[in-house]
Amino acid sequence: DIQMTQSPSSLSASVGDRVTITCRATQSISSYLNWYQREPGKAPKLLIYAASSLQGGVPSRFSGSGSGTDFTLTISSLQPEDFATYYCQQSYSTPYTFGQGTRLEIK
């Protein structure tokens, strides 16, 4: 199975900050990498698919990059509604493994 490792596991930041979360796969997954946002009590939401494509309706302050084994999610200017937990997920092969999550908290 492909293992996904995210860093950091938690992050404190302020509104307006630029934030970057990284995700590493144990083998090359080309660009088969997705990012999801999960807020407590809400349905998880697809933000980025195929490593760098923005899902419809997602604000442009979210961006993704990378290929192969190393990927990043960047939020250019944090907004209050962005404080949530973020997960990367590989869709290269089953089982479709997720990273352990990055909890983004208000500083």
Add this chain to the structure above:
Amino acid sequence: EVQLLESGGDLAQPGGSLRLSCAASGFTFSSYAMSWVRLAPGKGLEWVSAISGSGSSTNYADSVKGRFTIFRDKSKNTLYLQMNSLRAEDTAVYYCAKDWSSGYGGTLDYWGQGTLVTVSS
């Protein structure tokens, strides 16, 4: 508007069974693969199982293989997860999610709110 509504979560005893349902609307159900993903307390998301749009192909995480069965009813636009031989480690919120392709490609573009399964004596 795509809507996914899970139900069936409950308290179950170890070794017991539960059946989860996910009622889908707002899209052509049989055209898309579907998945179940779970979130255990204090842990991250774990993909559990997927089924193709036609229902002819399924796949499972090793942790549930042989105990859980995913299936779908096109006439009812409903996805199911039959959970047998439940263990304490199956305790989690279970989400159903729509895949963006008919064959399970793994990119999950819509999710339900989840249903809680607790396995305890």
